[in-house]
Amino acid sequence: MAKRIAMGEPADLSASEALELMSEGALSAQALTEACLDRIEAVDPQIHAWAQTDRRRAVFEARARDRRRADGLPLSAMHGIPVGLKDIIDVQGFATGNGIPRDADNRPTEDASIVRRLRDAGAVIVGKTVTTELAYFHPGATRNPHDPERTPGGSSSGSAAAVAAGMVPFAVGTQTNGSVIRPASFCGVVGYKPSYGTVPRTGILRAAPSLDQVGFFARRVEDVALAGELMGPDDRDPDYRLNPGPLLTTTLSEPPLAPDLAMVETPFWDRTDADTRDGFAELLEVLGVHGTAAELPEVFGRGAGWLATVMAAEMARNLGHYADADPVSAAFQALVEQGRSIHAVDYLAARDMQAIMRDSLEPLFERFDAILTPAAPGEAPRDLNSTGDPIFSTLWTFCGLPAVTLPLLAGENGLPIGVQLIGPYGQDAKLLRTARWLTRLCASKVEESG
Numbered sequence: 206m207a208k209r210i211a212m213g214e215p216a217d218l219s220a221s222e223a224l225e226l227m228s229e230g231a232l233s234a235q236a237l238t239e240a241c242l243d244r245i246e247a248v249d250p251q252i253h254a255w256a257q258t259d260r261r262r263a264v265f266e267a268r269a270r271d272r273r274r275a276d277g278l279p280l281s282a283m284h285g286i287p288v289g290l291k292d293i294i295d296v297q298g299f300a301t302g303n304g305i306p307r308d309a310d311n312r313p314t315e316d317a318s319i320v321r322r323l324r325d326a327g328a329v330i331v332g333k334t335v336t337t338e339l340a341y342f343h344p345g346a347t348r349n350p351h352d353p354e355r356t357p358g359g360s361s362s363g364s365a366a367a368v369a370a371g372m373v374p375f376a377v378g379t380q381t382n383g384s385v386i387r388p389a390s391f392c393g394v395v396g397y398k399p400s401y402g403t404v405p406r407t408g409i410l411r412a413a414p415s416l417d418q419v420g421f422f423a424r425r426v427e428d429v430a431l432a433g434e435l436m437g438p439d440d441r442d443p444d445y446r447l448n449p450g451p452l453l454t455t456t457l458s459e460p461p462l463a464p465d466l467a468m469v470e471t472p473f474w475d476r477t478d479a480d481t482r483d484g485f486a487e488l489l490e491v492l493g494v495h496g497t498a499a500e501l502p503e504v505f506g507r508g509a510g511w512l513a514t515v516m517a518a519e520m521a522r523n524l525g526h527y528a529d530a531d532p533v534s535a536a537f538q539a540l541v542e543q544g545r546s547i548h549a550v551d552y553l554a555a556r557d558m559q560a561i562m563r564d565s566l567e568p569l570f571e572r573f574d575a576i577l578t579p580a581a582p583g584e585a586p587r588d589l590n591s592t593g594d595p596i597f598s599t600l601w602t603f604c605g606l607p608a609v610t611l612p613l614l615a616g617e618n619g620l621p622i623g624v625q626l627i628g629p630y631g632q633d634a635k636l637l638r639t640a641r642w643l644t645r646l647c648a649s650k651v652e653e654s655g
Contacts, residue, residue: 215240220286220374220428227274227285234274234285238267238329241287245331245372251353252370253346254363256292257299258332263287266329273327281327282434282454288323289367289376291360292333293340293410296320303410304336304345304360307531317408318439319377319419326434331373334363337592339524340379340412343534344592349391351620355585358388359592361420365392368422375431376422379406381413381516382602383581383595385420386610390623391585391593393612395640397421397429398598400631401605402446404432405439413519414444415556416512416602426641429609430454452634457641464574464639466492466626467499471578472506473596478583481622484614485579488624491650496577502565504558505600511555512603517544518552563604563630570629575639580610580623597625607633609640613647 215223215237226232242260249255270285292302295313297320302308316324323330335345337360347362349355350370357366361378365388368376378385380398389396397420404419411417421432436450468489474482489496521544527533528541569576579597586593601608607630610623626643628636 216244216371218374219424220283220431221425223286223374224284228280234267234270234329235264237285238263238287238331241331241373244370248370249372252348252350252366254334254366254370254372255289256302256333256335256363259298262298263329263331270327270329281325283323283375283431284327286328286375286431287331287373288328289331289334289364289373290320291364291378292336293379294320294333294377295408296330296333299333301410302333304338304340305527305531305533307527313408315408318405318441319435320408322435326431328375334361334367334376336360337362338534338537339527340381340384340410341520341540342536342592344589348589349585351393352585352587352618354589355587355620356391356589356592358391358581358585360384361388361422362592364422365389365394365396368392368394368424374424375428378420378422379409380418380420380598380602381416382512383598385422386580386598386608386623386625387593387595389422389610390580390612390621390625393621394422394424395426395429395612396580396610396623397432397637398602398608399432399436399633400447400449400607402444403436403449403633405437405442405445407439407441411523413516413523415515415519415559418602418605426609426611426637426644427457430457430637447631449631449633453637456634456638459638461638461642461645463495464642465572466496466575466577466639466643467569467573468496468577469499469501471501471597471600473509476582476594476596477579478616480616481579481583481614484622488577488614491647497573499569499573501569504562504565508558508562508600508603509596511558512599514547514551514555515603518547519544521545559603559605562600563606566604566629574628575636576627578625578627580625584616584618584620584622601627604630606630607636609636611640611644613644
């Protein structure tokens with residue numbers, strides 16, 4: 206018999222729990238949405254996760270979902286789930302602020318593709334979450350819900366913090382380097398960055414198209430699997446590659462399979478703190494025969510430099526006009542200057558390495574189901590002028606591989622440290638199944654230890 210979900214406070218429910226209760230008629234979309242909006246009013250003055258919200262519109266959308274259910278129509282996959290969207294994503298009726306004063310009055314005339322798909326899936330749009338300046342490093346106002354003196358990470362700062370603080374059960378961000386995986390780790394939520402080219406980016410700030418990827422925040426692996434509804438072709442995004450979406454939820458419903466994981470330190474292991482190193486040593490013991498220390502091909506030692514080349518060149522081309530006309534941070538100004546100094550031959554050589562590095566992992570993935578590595582060097586830094594180090598996302602973003610981070614470890618201050626899993630390109634469903642297995646294994650070990 207399935208375990209019955211205790212109602213409790215609706216804003217504390219995971220997306221999958223809320224969906225189950227709504228399908229049973231034990232919870233309405235309006236009640237869930239209003240609970241999330243009340244939570245925002247109560248805690249966001251301290252956390253600053255939101256750039257904009259619209260209570261009236263959100264409640265109107267929630268009531269429409271409830272009427273659909275009352276009419277006996279089948280519930281959509283994300284029926285009534287309140288969602289936050291990073292403020293570089295176009296939503297009709299909201300400004301797309303992009304984290305800068307210049308765009309505060311920039312009001313798009315149509316929804317981004319992903320917003321249309323969210324609405325088609327039955328989601329309720331609550332508002333826009335804070336982004337760093339132009340989705341780069343200069344932080345916005347958001348603080349970490351676990352400690353307001355610490356960074357929530359970036360650039361999807363508000364999306365991660367909103368989920369962590371119980372303001373919404375599901376939020377959307379983007380990642381060009383480490384902007385989903387890192388804030389998910391710092392805020393202690395599940396973060397999922399799908400394979401490159403699976404989620405359309407039409408209507409989203411164009412920063413570095415060879416790297417830009419949409420990602421998701423939620424409280425459980427089952428919740429981020431709802432992203433499968435948002436995948437699929439879009440003829441306005443030329444980088445669309447494949448659609449693993451239909452498999453995400455169906456694969457999670459299958460019996461769990463014990464995977465073999467490759468524990469990889471990466472060339473940047475010296476950037477981890479002692480808590481992270483100790484935590485991964487313990488995790489390797491917990492995995493037993495299912496975890497093996499492994500090495501990356503030598504070429505990965507240069508991957509961070511190649512990503513930096515591609516990112517700087519493409520962001521200078523697409524966003525350099527902001528640096529020319531407006532006061533921007535010194536960090537963004539330096540990025541544009543760097544990008545404009547890169548020679549075409551160096552940029553093209555770096556682009557070539559994306560496929561070469563991804564292909565070089567084939568022997569590793571023939572032996573192992575996924576790579577296991579930190580999501581960030583450690584706990585969120587106590588520094589509101591920084592968003593932390595993205596280095597443990599860099600290589601996988603560059604290769605376009607699917608990645609998920611799980612809040613399985615904690616540091617000496619009791620703050621979360623994420624465990625990252627990376628899978629073969631296009632095998633997102635298998636990766637999420639592996640993530641669910643690892644989550645359950647760690648939970649069972651915690652129960653055994655009392």
